[in-house]
Amino acid sequence: MKYKNINELNEIIQTLRGENGCPWDRKQTPKSIAVYLVEEAHELMHAVENGNSDEICEELGDVLFQVLFIARMFQEKGTFDLEDAARGCAEKMIRRHPHVFGDATVSSAEEVRQQWQQIKRTEKDAGAENASVLDSVPAKLPPLMRAYRISERAARTDFDWDDIQGVMAKAEEEWGEFRAEVRQDEDGNNREKVALEFGDLLFTLTNVARFARIHPDSALTSATHKFEERFRRMEQVARETGRTIYDMPRDEKERLWDAAKALEAVGSEQLSVNRKGPDEDEGGR
Structure with missing residues (x-):
């Protein structure tokens, strides 16, 4: 049997989840499948890094399967279906690109980014009580990636170093503090403080990467x-x-x-x- 398109892949998922389907697939929940989605996304990222198109194609298919699987489970509950998700995403993309689909004008990629963030703030009602500019950063991102996103969001409020020289100087300062803690902790009784200083160093280096326009991950x-x-x-x-x-x-x-x-x-x-x-x-x- 040869499957050719997304509709047929959806039919496979429906069969797997059906009465006479696979016991393992039938007992899955959105939470349990989300874990596999994260794993497959990382495998896709690795394939992209390697630049092997065959591997990328395969891993992209695996990610697609997990996405369709999650959508199917919500469809079974009557909450929404894949069409609803696609429609909502399409509307959002059009709304956030007024310079393409509307009358707005931009002259650079940086202006596009600023416009995007302004539209997002309007959508998310950032003026609500207790709202934070950091709320949009998922709590379960891998630590290095989350550090990058947190610092990026904070920088958008103009809470940032002036240039890369400033953040590199801060990294040197954090390195000195880490070395001092390591020297003072020869007996190994203050690992928590050493770990904290090391974390400060990593976070600052993440900001060095941001200023250098590279992703630390x-x-x-x-x-x-x-x-x-x-x-x-x-x-x-x-x-x-x-x-x-x-x-x-x-x-x-x-x-x-x-x-x-x-x-x-x-x-x-x-x-x-x-x-x-x-x-x-x-x-x-």
Whole structure:
């Protein structure tokens, strides 16, 4: 059986949820499926980072399935259906782009952003009692992403550093405070304060990223991927010599790391291991 479009995918979900469907699918709730939606969204983000179109297509389909599944559960309750969700989103997009669908004019992407936020404030009735400009940031976003969004929202009220130099200076200040706490906590009895200072440092670095117009989550993902690739090359070399990474002395690991970095730079050299014994070592990094 070959399925060709979204309507047929909806029919699959309806069958899975039906009387003679799958017991697992039938017992799911919007809350339980939302967890899988988050996971699939992260897998999609990873695929986009890798730039593999086949992988992106597959992961996009997985995200779509979770979205349709959640919509189906609300349709079963008679609350709303997918058409209602699509209609509401379409109306919102038209309303928030008056420079495209109306008579408004803008001259830059920054003006578009400001206009968008102004329209959102009007929609959400931000003047209501106890309302906050931070209310629109989901509480369950991953911590790094949420830190970025919180600082971004606060900055829109003109509560911000003047430029990137100011926030970089603040990051250096936070680094000094963190180092001081680490030095004072040699016995490990004040981990909470050390953790708090480290959190302050991370939050400030998130703002450095914002001023540099990069997303800290994407930057960290790329850096982690780069580390992972280099470390896997080191493990491969260890296996080729009949050892594991655990068997290698520290100085040899350092040489392999440098070789992995060099391989990235040239893009074609073969990673090789220096088979000299410890007594023949010509030096470290």
